[in-house]
Structure formats: structure tokens, C-alpha cells
Amino acid sequence: MNKQSELEKYTEYGLSGTPEIKADEKKYWLGEFRERVIFALTFEQINRKEAVKVIEEKCKDERIDKLIVESSVLDTITEKFMDLAHKYDKDYKTIDMNGTNKEIALVLASNEAIDERQVLIKELPKLPDEFYYAHSKKLCKKHMEELQKKSPMFMDEFEEMTLLDKMMGIKCGVCEVVKK
Numbered sequence: 001m002n003k004q005s006e007l008e009k010y011t012e013y014g015l016s017g018t019p020e021i022k023a024d025e026k027k028y029w030l031g032e033f034r035e036r037v038i039f040a041l042t043f044e045q046i047n048r049k050e051a052v053k054v055i056e057e058k059c060k061d062e063r064i065d066k067l068i069v070e071s072s073v074l075d076t077i078t079e080k081f082m083d084l085a086h087k088y089d090k091d092y093k094t095i096d097m098n099g100t101n102k103e104i105a106l107v108l109a110s111n112e113a114i115d116e117r118q119v120l121i122k123e124l125p126k127l128p129d130e131f132y133y134a135h136s137k138k139l140c141k142k143h144m145e146e147l148q149k150k151s152p153m154f155m156d157e158f159e160e161m162t163l164l165d166k167m168m169g170i171k172c173g174v175c176e177v178v179k180k
């Protein structure tokens with residue numbers, strides 16, 4: 001079975017699965033029943049810096065009781081999710097799927113059946129490259145406005161340069177990238 005059809009099987013038919021499917025289903029969703037899953041990230045997505053932002057937004061959902069991370073995810077990355085779980089008062093755990101699950105890296109779940117339809121997204125909201133690779137978090141007015149237009153979700157990651165910054169010779173993090 002290829003990756004795509006497996007994904008479809010669990011997202012589309014998981015809600016009304018038979019008991020045999022339920023065991024597989026729990027393996028797929030890091031030990032949770034599909035009906036309790038509210039959101040999930042793939043291994044590919046979890047390594048992007050945007051993932052933390054997306055999960056933070058999701059953590060504001062009060063139906064979410066726990067955040068589960070597959071244990072093969074790097075510590076430097078899991079640390080950020082551990083902090084989020086703590087901040088939003090969610091239970092945090094890691095689970096070792098022994099390599100049986102190469103798809104799902106993180107699950108946000110409820111303790112009850114929720115039957116959320118869409119728990120996976122194809123692509124994370126993306127920070128444009130020049131902002132992703134910004135040399136610093138300080139931006140000029142023009143680039144703050146551009147960010148507001150393109151990805152308002154990431155506004156609080158940056159700040160507009162002050163007059164003092166300018167006097168001290170601090171340069172806009174994005175202008176520095178674009179110059180190269």
C-alpha cells in the first residue's frame with residue numbers, strides 16, 4: 001500500500017473503522033483513537049519552524065487535553081512542544097512506535113471522542129523564504145508591512161526597528177537577506 005492511500009484510509013474511513021482497523025489506527029495516531037485526534041503533524045512538517053507556530057495556535061483549543069510526540073523526533077524540536085504543552089496546560093508525552101509509524105510525528109488529542117474531520121493539513125502556513133532566513137528579528141517598516149500582508153500569523157515573531165536601533169547601526173533582517 002502506498003503512503004497516500006494509507007493516509008486516505010485513516011483520514012477518510014478512520015471514523016467508522018472496524019475493530020481490526022482500530023488497532024492499526026491507534027498505531028497510526030501515536031496510541032490514540034482517530035476519533036480523539038484533533039490535529040496532527042507529519043515527520044516532514046514537524047521539522048519546519050512554522051510547526052511550532054501552528055501548534056501554538058491549535059493549543060488554544062480547549063478540547064485538546066494532550067500533546068503526543070513520537071520519540072524519534074529530535075530533542076531540540078520536542079523541547080519546543082514540551083514548552084507549549086506546559087504553557088497551555090496540556091498533558092505531554094512521547095511514545096516510541098518502534099519505527100512502525102513513519103508518517104505521524106505529533107498528535108493533539110482529546111480525552112473524549114471528538115470526530116474532528118480534518119486533522120491533517122497538506123501544507124503548513126508558510127513564512128516566505130526571505131523572512132524564514134531573516135538575519136534578525138528586527139525589521140524595517142516596509143518589511144513589517146509586507147509580513148502583515150503575507151503571513152500575519154508570524155507578526156509576533158518580529159518587531160519593527162526603533163529609531164534607536166537605527167542609530168546603533170542595526171539593520172533590517174530581511175533587507176540583509178534580499179541584498180545577497
Ligand SMILES: [Zn+2]
Nearest residue numbers: 140143172175
Ligand atoms: Zn527591510
